[in-house]
Amino acid sequence: MPPRIFETEMTTIALKSAGYTAKTNLFNDLTLTIGSGDRVGIVAGNGAGKTTLLKCLVGENELTRGDITLSRGARIGMVPQAVPEKLLDFSLFDAVATGLDAETLESESWRVDVVLDTLSTPEDIRNLPVRALSGGWQRLMLLMRAWVSDPDILVLDEPTNHLDLEKIARLEQWFMGIGDVPVIMASHDRSFLDAVTNRTLFLRPETSRYFPLAYSRAREALEQEDASDATKRERDLKEASQLRQQSAKLKNIGINSGSDLLQKKQKQLRERAEKIEAQAKILHKERSGDIRLANRGTHAKVLVSIEELTVAAPDGRKLFSIPKLHIFQGDRIVLLGRNGTGKTSLVSMLRRVLMAGEGIEGIKATPSLVVGYMDQALDFVPEKLSPFDFISALGQGDQRTRSLLAAAGIDPDAHWTPGALLSHGQRARLGLLALRLMEPNFYLLDEPTNHIDIAGQEALAAEIIEHDASCVLVSHDRAFVREVSNRFLVIEKGWLIEADDPEGFFAAMGV
Known part of the structure; x- marks a missing residue:
């Protein structure tokens, strides 16, 4: 109503x-x-x-x-x-x-x-x-x-x-x-x-x-309550188990002795155990699905070298310059700058060189790079293909595909739904699953946390750090930036400069 x-x-x-x-x-x-x-x-x-x-x-x-x-x-x-x-x-x-x-x-x-x-x-x-x-x-x-x-x-x-x-x-x-x-x-x-x-x-x-x-x-208060619930559940189930053991002993004794009183007592103990088990609180588990990444690794120490590069807008207007920049294995770089200063333009240039093989003067990359790219519009997730067709085309068998999709939090009912009809969250998780299966050793991520829930954001951050995944990312998610990044590059007054942390930029933005 x-x-x-x-x-x-x-x-x-x-x-x-x-x-x-x-x-x-x-x-x-x-x-x-x-x-x-x-x-x-x-x-x-x-x-x-x-x-x-x-x-x-x-x-x-x-x-x-x-x-x-x-x-x-x-x-x-x-x-x-x-x-x-x-x-x-x-x-x-x-x-x-x-x-x-x-x-x-x-x-x-x-x-x-x-x-x-x-x-x-x-x-x-x-x-x-x-x-x-x-x-x-x-x-x-x-x-x-x-x-x-x-x-x-x-x-x-x-x-x-x-x-x-x-x-x-x-x-x-x-x-x-x-x-x-x-x-x-x-x-x-x-x-x-x-x-x-x-x-x-x-x-x-x-x-x-x-x-x-x-x-x-x-969230701190929630975690305390959840921990208390878990402790109480464990205690209640332990008590129920002990009652069932006592009930079983009395049942055997009652049968052997023919004592109706003992059999009645064992029944009471069993019913009490059942009542405790029925009332034991079911602990909440997030259903959002796993997010995992892979890192196939590379022996190269310097992954990308940039020297005397000008980043321009599509209309040719100069946005900023990079005198010299080396991206090393293990770097988790975040690009910071006001809207329109050229963050996505630089990511696009890197993508064209590293994925499409386009030659751009000023950018050199090690030949062993395998790049995983995720854009904020999720354009790389096919709109006409279903999740099942998309993932199985990456060399996965039918059963493996179904298992991977389920683990990523995509309901079985959506496995055959065209990508265009999926929710934003489902498309984002599908894209991250595809990146994992491609096994890159370098990631270009443009707003990767858009549409991903908090549990997913934290899982993605943990995966990047655990796998020591080298990456260049653009993100407006302050919590994610603070968790993941170990290098901070700021576009300022027509130049790309390195900062010790993102806090000065955040303060300048008023957040």
Whole structure:
């Protein structure tokens, strides 16, 4: 059923015994109230129900069980993950304006200019079609479209996807100025969650956990509770085992002696053991799937040498210069720079030399390099092929392919689904699986954590470090950059310079 309306002076949205079952149970018995000043981050694995819950809150989906109640007159602004197809040919201004009803737009079109100004939208892009905008400005368009109607509650699905650090900083600052409007967001960006939320919901199939804390502190509390649950479960199951052993002994004695009293006692002990086992809490395990990498290794110490290289935009405009740069085995380099400074352009040049064999003066590579490349748009994952066809074509047998896909967190029902119809998370995991099977010894990664859940981000970071995988990466995920990288190259004032750490750049971006 759609959310029910109730009278209250304070804007609130409440869930009572809420549950949703699709092919599996996504969440169950979820009860909580979100009110003024609450900024809730929803955390769960890919495909674990975050978007489903958000759609239930705004009335696009219906709960399988339980209720959602909403204060009377409250307006909800929804920021989805994807831009609706119908908006792609609208100008940015007109796309934001669709957030207003016709009557309000006719009399108060100034609202659109105000919200565009609030997020410092450049004048020269306001009349561009949405499809011509960067992914970051498309994301901010969706936010402005939701905010222009002055909603009482704001719901966001992965708001930082495709945003560079400058826009993430702008978004974090924007959140500081929206007052006590309740906010509910699903996000995999750990640093962003810490910056803007004050409550965290860990969404789980059976017992979800809700803490009045931002992500990092909430996760510490969650780990403590999970550890306590594990200890209690172990203790309960040990007690049940002991009761069963006692029951078995009494049963043998009772049968041999013909004592009805002993047989009755052993039955009571067995029933008590069964009750304890039935009540023992099932421990939560993330279902997001494994992420693994490979590193076939190379004897070369210097993998790539760059000297007197100019990096240019597609139109030939100079972006920056590199006087000299050596990339050594074991280097985990992150490229840092403002949006448009040429990070992706450099990765593209490296890819053309290392993968396509194109000769570019100023770039030399060892012949033993085998490159694994992942772009943020996941263009290397075929849209027409199914996951099964894609992976089996990499030299895997049928049974091995099915096992690999399942281990990567791709449901059996999706094994034959065309790549274009997979979720972003499934496509990202499929791409990482393909990279692993190619067994590269050098990785080029452009925003590899886009669309991957937190467990997957941490697994990817651990794999890169464990395999001592040499890589050049572009990432706006601050937590991932801090975990993975051991060299930091910053594009600044037309030059590529080396920094000791990323903190100075992060501070300059305002994050």
